[in-house]
Amino acid sequence: MTVKWIGKRMVMGMIVLLIVSFLSFFIMHAAPGDPAAAFYGGNAQTLNAAEKERISRVFSLDRPVIAQYGTWLAETVKGNFGVSYKEGRPVSTILFERLPNTLLLFGVTMFFIIVGSIWLGTAAGMKAGSVWDKGLSTVSIVTSSIPAFWLGILFISFFAVNLGILPSSGSGDIGDEGGFWDKLRYLIMPATVIILTHVGIYARFLQESIKVESRNYYVTVARANGIAERVIRKGILRNASIPYLNYIGMTIPSFFGGSIIVESLFSWAGLGQLTVKSVITKDFPLLMGGILLTGLIVVVSLFVIDLIMYVVNPRLRKGDVR
Amino acid sequence: MLKVDHLSIEIGGKQIVDKSSFFVPRGKITSIIGESGSGKSMTVSALLGILPPGAKATGKAVFNGKNLIAVSDKEMGEIRKAHLFTIFQDAANSFNSSVKMRHQLYEFSGRRTGDSSQQFQMKMKAILDELGLSAEIVEQYPFELSGGMLQRCMIACALYVEPDLLIADEPTSALDMVLQQEFIGLLKRLNEKQGTTILLITHDLDIVAEAAHEMIVMRQGEVVETGNVMTVFERPEHPYTRRLLESRF
Amino acid sequence: MRPQKALTFWCAVLGIIVILTACASFLSSYGPNDMNLDEVYVSPGEDHLLGTDHLGRDVFSRLLEGGKVTLTVASVSVLLSLVIGILYGGISGYVGGAVDTVMMRFLEALITIPSLIIILAFQAFMQGGMWSMALIIGITGWLVTARIVRSEFIRLKDAEFVKMATMFGTPIWKILFGHMLRNSVPAIFIVTLFNFAGAIFIEVSLSFLGIGVPPAIPSWGNMLYYAQNDILIGAWWIGLFPGVMIFVTILAINFIGEALKNPERRRLDA
Numbered sequence: 001m002t003v004k005w006i007g008k009r010m011v012m013g014m015i016v017l018l019i020v021s022f023l024s025f026f027i028m029h030a031a032p033g034d035p036a037a038a039f040y041g042g043n044a045q046t047l048n049a050a051e052k053e054r055i056s057r058v059f060s061l062d063r064p065v066i067a068q069y070g071t072w073l074a075e076t077v078k079g080n081f082g083v084s085y086k087e088g089r090p091v092s093t094i095l096f097e098r099l100p101n102t103l104l105l106f107g108v109t110m111f112f113i114i115v116g117s118i119w120l121g122t123a124a125g126m127k128a129g130s131v132w133d134k135g136l137s138t139v140s141i142v143t144s145s146i147p148a149f150w151l152g153i154l155f156i157s158f159f160a161v162n163l164g165i166l167p168s169s170g171s172g173d174i175g176d177e178g179g180f181w182d183k184l185r186y187l188i189m190p191a192t193v194i195i196l197t198h199v200g201i202y203a204r205f206l207q208e209s210i211k212v213e214s215r216n217y218y219v220t221v222a223r224a225n226g227i228a229e230r231v232i233r234k235g236i237l238r239n240a241s242i243p244y245l246n247y248i249g250m251t252i253p254s255f256f257g258g259s260i261i262v263e264s265l266f267s268w269a270g271l272g273q274l275t276v277k278s279v280i281t282k283d284f285p286l287l288m289g290g291i292l293l294t295g296l297i298v299v300v301s302l303f304v305i306d307l308i309m310y311v312v313n314p315r316l317r318k319g320d321v322r
Numbered sequence: 323m324l325k326v327d328h329l330s331i332e333i334g335g336k337q338i339v340d341k342s343s344f345f346v347p348r349g350k351i352t353s354i355i356g357e358s359g360s361g362k363s364m365t366v367s368a369l370l371g372i373l374p375p376g377a378k379a380t381g382k383a384v385f386n387g388k389n390l391i392a393v394s395d396k397e398m399g400e401i402r403k404a405h406l407f408t409i410f411q412d413a414a415n416s417f418n419s420s421v422k423m424r425h426q427l428y429e430f431s432g433r434r435t436g437d438s439s440q441q442f443q444m445k446m447k448a449i450l451d452e453l454g455l456s457a458e459i460v461e462q463y464p465f466e467l468s469g470g471m472l473q474r475c476m477i478a479c480a481l482y483v484e485p486d487l488l489i490a491d492e493p494t495s496a497l498d499m500v501l502q503q504e505f506i507g508l509l510k511r512l513n514e515k516q517g518t519t520i521l522l523i524t525h526d527l528d529i530v531a532e533a534a535h536e537m538i539v540m541r542q543g544e545v546v547e548t549g550n551v552m553t554v555f556e557r558p559e560h561p562y563t564r565r566l567l568e569s570r571f
Numbered sequence: 572m573r574p575q576k577a578l579t580f581w582c583a584v585l586g587i588i589v590i591l592t593a594c595a596s597f598l599s600s601y602g603p604n605d606m607n608l609d610e611v612y613v614s615p616g617e618d619h620l621l622g623t624d625h626l627g628r629d630v631f632s633r634l635l636e637g638g639k640v641t642l643t644v645a646s647v648s649v650l651l652s653l654v655i656g657i658l659y660g661g662i663s664g665y666v667g668g669a670v671d672t673v674m675m676r677f678l679e680a681l682i683t684i685p686s687l688i689i690i691l692a693f694q695a696f697m698q699g700g701m702w703s704m705a706l707i708i709g710i711t712g713w714l715v716t717a718r719i720v721r722s723e724f725i726r727l728k729d730a731e732f733v734k735m736a737t738m739f740g741t742p743i744w745k746i747l748f749g750h751m752l753r754n755s756v757p758a759i760f761i762v763t764l765f766n767f768a769g770a771i772f773i774e775v776s777l778s779f780l781g782i783g784v785p786p787a788i789p790s791w792g793n794m795l796y797y798a799q800n801d802i803l804i805g806a807w808w809i810g811l812f813p814g815v816m817i818f819v820t821i822l823a824i825n826f827i828g829e830a831l832k833n834p835e836r837r838r839l840d841a
Contacts (some may be wrong), residue, residue, distance in 0.1 A: 027695060147821075281589060
């Protein structure tokens with residue numbers, strides 16, 4: 001059962017990556033100039049005739065589009081993403097420079113959002129009808145209606161321009177003198193903006209799940225038989241966490257979209273900012289690479305969530321889908 | 323053992339139970355019988371302090387010298403844990419579906435009596451065995467077991483904790499005929515062997531006739547008749563009870 | 572009755588915003604693109620109600636005109652995604668079987684890809700006017716609508732009145748449009764409402780990144796794009812007001828959607 005389920009999930013992930021790769025390939029084709037130029041960027045001019053022919057052969061430009069896609073995909077899977085127009089460096093090198101920053105921002109914000117929303121959502125959901133309960137419902141709608149980047153602009157205006165205590169943009173470099181603490185200073189604003197605009201809505205979802213779960217029969221049975229409130233809550237939380245995890249999985253793509261914008265606002269040197277920049281400068285190889293890698297990160301995070309679900313939900317494990 | 327005096331329950335201004343009084347003697351099986359909507363389940367909820375939000379109970383229900391209607395939440399929790407055990411109608415939904423039976427059975431039994439995990443395993447294994455349940459079920463999840471098995475798990479816990487008062491709220495209505503018979507047999511055995519006082523809520527006269535010593539007839543929120551089962555069956559006083567008994571045959 | 576009041580209030584707020592932006596040209600005394608280099612970065616005051624920007628353009632007129640652009644782009648794209656969503660979801664739900672399975676698997680895969688990424692890819696080539704913007708947002712925003720329409724159609728396919736209609740030999744298009752689509756309207760309306768908020772978000776985000784509506788056309792997102800620099804020299808009003816407008820608009824939509832989503836339950840909670 002386990003193997004089958006994981007296999008099914010992996011196939012789904014592969015399909016997603018395939019669609020993303022189509023999208024990427026489409027960019028290469030739609031790009032002005034021939035695909036070889038698109039792939040080798042600014043360096044294409046320096047290639048001589050023989051080399052150009054070799055590239056044409058490698059990318060089977062004389063063959064049908066589907067064959068071309070095949071060869072391109074084979075190159076990509078091998079890690080050859082081509083060369084950036086603007087920088088003249090291999091795309092893969094640039095992507096790997098940017099990856100840690102994106103993962104750092106993603107990891108930190110997701111961590112605080114999950115911890116914060118579990119704390120708030122549990123506090124509100126377990127006490128139906130309380131001030132917490134009613135307050136969170138409203139506050140979450142309000143905070144999720146704030147565009148994150150606009151909040152970012154306000155933050156910059158206040159903390160960077162007026163108070164001058166935090167840097168307005170950049171991502172700091174661990175290698176620099178400031179080291180870790182310097183990096184943290186750069187991280188605070190983008191991370192806070194993302195956390196503040198997201199934590200409420202996730203908390204609210206958990207709150208609603210807990211309220212629904214608390215109305216279940218087994219809760220009454222347990223309570224009537226004098227089972228400790230702590231134990232009952234643990235059970236409720238465990239069951240409520242299943243739809244909650246599902247919700248996180250469902251919203252991760254749009255969450256990623258949001259962080260692309262925040263990265264750009266704060267010039268946080270991550271994949272999102274890189275991708276946006278490559279759109280503006282029409283650096284197609286870089287854009288393709290950025291899209292592929294983002295797709296890969298989303299697929300991997302969804303897979304991680306699936307695995308957690310699998311551990312939490314025994315019905316999945318036992319193959320009981322009632 | 324339990325003396326209920328002028329118990330009234332209302333929800334949003336509507337009278338669900340109206341000044342009902344009855345007595346549950348120690349060591350006997352007492353049955354509350356009534357149709358659905360007669361207020362018998364609400365009465366149980368009031369005794370256990372698990373009324374739905376918006377419901378209000380007045381009157382007295384004295385159990386072991388304490389008025390269950392007026393005690394604090396904390397005290398109620400203590401009483402539920404130390405003296406009572408309640409089996410509900412819907413066994414299939416009485417357990418949390420994503421927690422292994424071992425943990426849930428322990429919370430329902432060993433934890434209440436203060437036994438260690440090892441003591442619990444020994445004792446529970448013997449009880450399960452006696453009830454014809456395999457010891458393997460403790461490693462399973464509720465959704466892997468049938469309703470009948472789960473109801474037997476509940477009674478296993480009742481056997482384990484030996485409560486002063488066992489409340490069974492329509493415990494058999496979700497079971498088929500054979501399992502019903504078996505379950506009633508288990509209740510009787512519990513009463514005979516351990517001397518457990520049982521309050522059995524049902525709408526089925528056959529079950530009353532078979533299991534109970536004393537009976538309380540409820541109708542539209544009121545207690546219309548109480549007394550010894552034999553006496554009531556032979557000489558019903560209230561017209562409703564008479565009609566009830568006639569419709570049985 | 573309080574939820575009812577809240578619903579009325581937020582509908583009124585949204586209505587006022589729509590009317591204000593629609594009447595932009597009557598309400599402002601300056602043209603949205605009138606530059607006046609003698610009056611750059613004027614703080615909010617008598618002459619310019621909400622101040623001026625780096626080219627001396629009146630922020631108030633740009634705010635109204637920008638709202639018109641943002642809301643138009645959002646409306647057009649939502650209509651487009653509504654049509655695609657109904658077609659895709661309707662076919663999937665009505666035909667059922669293997670077709671449904673394949674279509675839903677494909678949809679699930681698409682939903683996994685951040686729509687912003689797809690839009691970025693398109694924008695690399697198509698950076699045109701606001702209509703191409705609306706087009707792109709529309710063709711990437713139909714996924715949830717399709718899912719809702721599908722589940723509604725599957726539910727309604729088994730409904731008594733649809734079965735009756737089929738038995739009486741009602742033409743299939745009449746069943747589809749007259750019965751099934753009409754009964755899905757409440758569910759579709761709510762998802763479309765949230766889609767509308769989403770479309771505003773995307774337009775604003777893209778323009779904010781400098782790859783949305785062309786800079787010559789004012790939109791709330793464009794205004795915030797320039798505000799990034801203005802804020803560093805202390806001209807806070809240029810960034811504040813468009814943001815407030817976006818916030819209030821989306822807030823109103825979200826509250827309306829919440830109130831409509833589950834009226835029975837809301838009433839119990841209150």
